[in-house]
Amino acid sequence: MHVTRLDARGLRRFAEVSLLPAPGINLITGENGAGKTSLLEALHLMAYGRSFRGRVRDGLVRSGDPALEVFVEWQEAKRDQRRKAGLRHSGQEWTGRLDGSAVSQLGELCAALAVVSFEPGSHSLITGAAEIRRRYLDWGLFHVEQDFTPLWRRYTRALKQRNALLKARARDGQLDAWDRELADSGEPLTRRRQQYLDELQPRFAALAADLAPALGEVRLDYAPGWRRDDFPLADALLLARDRDQLAGYTSVGPHRADWKIGFGAIPGRDALSRGQAKLTALSALLAQAEHHAAIRGEWPVVALDDLASELDRNHQLRVLERLLASRAQVFITGTEAPPALAGMQVELARFHVEHGMLSQQ
Numbered sequence: 001m002h003v004t005r006l007d008a009r010g011l012r013r014f015a016e017v018s019l020l021p022a023p024g025i026n027l028i029t030g031e032n033g034a035g036k037t038s039l040l041e042a043l044h045l046m047a048y049g050r051s052f053r054g055r056v057r058d059g060l061v062r063s064g065d066p067a068l069e070v071f072v073e074w075q076e077a078k079r080d081q082r083r084k085a086g087l088r089h090s091g092q093e094w095t096g097r098l099d100g101s102a103v104s105q106l107g108e109l110c111a112a113l114a115v116v117s118f119e120p121g122s123h124s125l126i127t128g129a130a131e132i133r134r135r136y137l138d139w140g141l142f143h144v145e146q147d148f149t150p151l152w153r154r155y156t157r158a159l160k161q162r163n164a165l166l167k168a169r170a171r172d173g174q175l176d177a178w179d180r181e182l183a184d185s186g187e188p189l190t191r192r193r194q195q196y197l198d199e200l201q202p203r204f205a206a207l208a209a210d211l212a213p214a215l216g217e218v219r220l221d222y223a224p225g226w227r228r229d230d231f232p233l234a235d236a237l238l239l240a241r242d243r244d245q246l247a248g249y250t251s252v253g254p255h256r257a258d259w260k261i262g263f264g265a266i267p268g269r270d271a272l273s274r275g276q277a278k279l280t281a282l283s284a285l286l287a288q289a290e291h292h293a294a295i296r297g298e299w300p301v302v303a304l305d306d307l308a309s310e311l312d313r314n315h316q317l318r319v320l321e322r323l324l325a326s327r328a329q330v331f332i333t334g335t336e337a338p339p340a341l342a343g344m345q346v347e348l349a350r351f352h353v354e355h356g357m358l359s360q361q
Contacts, residue, residue: 001114001298002329003043004082005073010065012038013356020360021331022349025324027341028333030353036333039358040117040303042070043331046085047115048139049106052122052305057091066090074113077298085109107149111142114300116289120310123277125284126269130258137193137259140200140288144295148192155185159255167248175241183234186254190224190233197222197259203287210318212279215272216264225256278310286322299328308338316340 006019013035030036041051041060051060061068067090075082087096087109096103098112124132141148158181165174201220208218226236236252237244244251261269261280272280293299302323307316317340323330324346332338341348350361 001074001076001300003072003074003301005071006039006042007071008039008042008069010062010068011042011070012060012062014038014358015062015356017356017358019351019358021329022347023329024327024349025320025341025346026329026331026349026351027337028331028351028353028358029336030333031335034353035356036353037119037305039353040119040305040331040333043072043113043115043301043303044117045089046070046072046087047110047113047117047301048135049110052117052119055091056089056094061089061091072113074301083112085112107142107153110139111149114143114292114296115303116285116292116300117303117305118282118285118307118310119303119305122281122285123274125281126261126272126277130256133259134255134257136284136288137196140291141192141196143292143300144196145192148189151185151189151192155182155189155254158182158185159250159253163249166244166250169245172241179234179237179241182237182250182253183232186233189254190228190257193254193257194222194224200284200287200291203290204283207283207286207290208280211283211315212276215266215276215280218264218280218283219262221260221262223258223260225254225258226252279315282311282319286319289328290326293326293328299326301329301331303331305333307332308334308336313339317344320344320346 002023003021006021007017008014009016011017017039019039028036028039041053044052045056045060050056056068067088069086069088071084071086073082073084083099085096085098087094094106096106096109098108103109125136138152158178162175162178162182165178197220204220205218208215226233233253240252266272269277289300289302311319316338320340352359352361
């Protein structure tokens with residue numbers, strides 16, 4: 001999979017910008033604040049429905065503009081198919097099109113274009129809130145399990161209805177039907193997440209051993225959001241009902257799930273340095289990309305924001321060698337070319353951002 005065109009209007013500092021990237025390594029340089037990261041944000045937005053810096057309304061729309069517009073064309077090598085998608089987003093409302101047809105769910109766009117992003121905030125995948133780790137699992141499953149999206153929507157809809165009833169102090173009889181719906185969708189959703197994490201384990205362990213050997217042997221453990229070993233979700237919901245009625249929300253279930261990493265050489269994630277957390281997150285993201293390639297037959301697009309400041313030269317080299325071997329399309333940003341690239345025999349497509357303008361070098 002590789003992007004052949006990226007157009008954006010009203011994106012942070014850009015009134016209008018167009019990028020025609022190469023299938024291999026694309027280097028985007030510019031001074032701090034010039035807007036190079038914004039181009040990766042546009043790709044991330046199409047793949048996740050949000051920027052990796054936060055929500056669209058948190059500054060992604062250019063000041064004074066009513067909305068931003070992003071258009072992406074890409075080639076899927078496995079099916080020899082050219083695809084296109086467009087999104088207009090005001091921060092409050094959005095409209096989107098995929099292959100010429102309007103979409104009703106933002107998830108339809110997100111499931112079409114696969115982008116894995118590593119950026120300065122990626123360490124939160126390891127040290128941040130459980131919601132970030134759930135999104136990581138669900139994003140991967142959206143792309144490799146065709147029936148996961150309707151299952152996830154079914155559970156989310158049932159959860160919303162049950163929470164509304166809890167807030168309204170509904171009677172037990174009104175909750176019974178939604179408890180059954182949550183259990184019927186939540187159990188298979190949990191099994192898919194668990195299986196996906198198990199499939200990631202060997203790839204993650206190999207990457208972590210290469211990028212962060214000081215952490216020792218690593219393992220991934222899934223916490224489903226209730227005491228699954230003791231009883232099924234239907235029973236957990238019933239047992240928690242009195243507490244949930246008092247609190248006004250559902251306290252158990254897959255929406256409370258998390259996963260953690262066990263380290264052979266340190267006591268836990270709280271003992272990680274910031275650099276170790278970044279390398280662990282990078283291992284998890286590259287493991288996800290490798291798994292995607294194994295299932296779908298092609299790598300996702302890989303975006304590496306400010307690579308030189310996030311990784312030292314040795315780790316840059318290891319990552320870039322892996323990506324070059326994979327033949328993935330890669331976007332790298334920085335104030336200058338990462339030092340590791342200087343010693344590598346690799347063809348680069350070079351772009352430069354200055355004063356809200358993008359030029360190819």
